[in-house]
Amino acid sequence: MLEQLEKSHQQALEALEKVQNEDDLLTWRADFLGKQSPVMSVFDNMRDLSKEERPVVGRRANEVRQALEAAFEARRDALKEQALQTALKTEKIDVTLPGRQHELGRLHPVTQTLRRIYRIFNEMGFQVYRSREVETDDYTFTYLNMPPHHPARDMWDTFYTNTEGIILRTHTSPGQVHAMRQYHPEPIRVILPGMCFRYEQVSSRSEMQFTQVEGLAVGKDITFGDLKGTLTDFARRLFDTDVRTRFRASHFPFTEPSAEMDVECFICHGEGCSVCKHTGWLEILGSGVVHPNVLRFGGYDPAEYTGFAFGMGPERLTMLLHQIDDIRNFWRNDLRFLEQF
Ligand code: FA5
Numbered sequence: 322m323l324e325q326l327e328k329s330h331q332q333a334l335e336a337l338e339k340v341q342n343e344d345d346l347l348t349w350r351a352d353f354l355g356k357q358s359p360v361m362s363v364f365d366n367m368r369d370l371s372k373e374e375r376p377v378v379g380r381r382a383n384e385v386r387q388a389l390e391a392a393f394e395a396r397r398d399a400l401k402e403q404a405l406q407t408a409l410k411t412e413k414i415d416v417t418l419p420g421r422q423h424e425l426g427r428l429h430p431v432t433q434t435l436r437r438i439y440r441i442f443n444e445m446g447f448q449v450y451r452s453r454e455v456e457t458d459d460y461t462f463t464y465l466n467m468p469p470h471h472p473a474r475d476m477w478d479t480f481y482t483n484t485e486g487i488i489l490r491t492h493t494s495p496g497q498v499h500a501m502r503q504y505h506p507e508p509i510r511v512i513l514p515g516m517c518f519r520y521e522q523v524s525s526r527s528e529m530q531f532t533q534v535e536g537l538a539v540g541k542d543i544t545f546g547d548l549k550g551t552l553t554d555f556a557r558r559l560f561d562t563d564v565r566t567r568f569r570a571s572h573f574p575f576t577e578p579s580a581e582m583d584v585e586c587f588i589c590h591g592e593g594c595s596v597c598k599h600t601g602w603l604e605i606l607g608s609g610v611v612h613p614n615v616l617r618f619g620g621y622d623p624a625e626y627t628g629f630a631f632g633m634g635p636e637r638l639t640m641l642l643h644q645i646d647d648i649r650n651f652w653r654n655d656l657r658f659l660e661q662f
Pocket residue numbers: 491492493494519521526527528529530531533535573576604605606607608609630631632633634635636637648
């Protein structure tokens with residue numbers, strides 16, 4: 322058995338000499354130091370030996386095993402060193418190569434429009450006022466002069482939560498009453514941007530989730546003329562100095578009188594086309610003089626105070642600014658679309 326042991330030792334060392342990579346090295350270890358290997362099976366077969374032979378063979382088998390383990394470690398270190406030297410020679414860093422370009426993200430087109438709107442109104446003295454997206458029925462409708470069962474509520478159908486009276490806001494107008502209750506009896510000049518939700522058919526012009534920017538001014542002697550001047554100036558600053566605008570009589574329960582503002586169609590310049598439904602005009606916002614009941618709910622005496630309010634849709638404004646024909650592009654998250662802005 323001793324003879325067999327020496328032979329296996331020799332064979333193992335010879336095989337190890339030929340090993341050139343990590344994989345082969347692991348195979349070698351399984352072959353010569355694994356459970357089934359000739360050296361290790363000596364331990365299993367000890368019981369076949371005589372009492373005198375057992376310690377001699379056992380000692381030698383241990384020596385051989387330790388020698389092979391040491392040889393394995395040495396070979397592994399040598400291979401590592403060899404690999405490192407090869408890498409150093411072949412993988413030289415070329416410091417003259419241009420660096421890798423990092424992809425830069427950018428602001429969403431609607432966010433860009435929102436920031437332009439903030440800047441324009443800030444220059445006119447309006448501060449940004451944030452108000453919540455999850456609202457009460459009272460703030461969304463009742464305090465805006467739409468008591469329960471008022472038919473106008475249907476125009477702004479929204480999403481209801483499991484908690485009675487708690488809904489997702491259908492417009493930013495509830496923020497008007499929050500701002501009034503916080504600031505009364507001080508004068509107010511704020512814009513209220515944020516997300517709105519509507520239970521409505523999604524189409525190329527309407528989403529069920531979209532942003533609005535509300536505006537509110539409250540003070541003494543504020544007139545419809547102030548509203549017109551502010552919004553006309555806004556449109557000129559956002560679009561172009563000589564863009565044509567018009568106010569059309571409309572109806573909102575929370576403003577009296579009410580008006581919608583149109584800008585001349587950019588596609589046909591007033592001639593009439595499919596985008597403007599052959600009217601030559603595109604609606605951009607709703608507005609009006611704050612209704613006395615809303616002022617009262619906000620804590621202002623309508624005999625002393627007046628105000629104006631408006632609500633615009635930044636998605637629609639962005640569509641006009643960039644001639645985008647489908648509002649659904651904004652949420653599609655298609656980089657080919659987004660990278661254009
Ligand atoms: C309102 O929401 C009123 N709260 C606006 C208002 C505020 C009037 C203050 C008077 C005083 P309206 O539903 O028309 O009104 O929406 C206003 C603007 O939001 C629209 O002109 C449009 O630009 C945008 N908008 C409305 N619905 C959608 C929709 N589904 N998808 C995208 N934009 C929309």
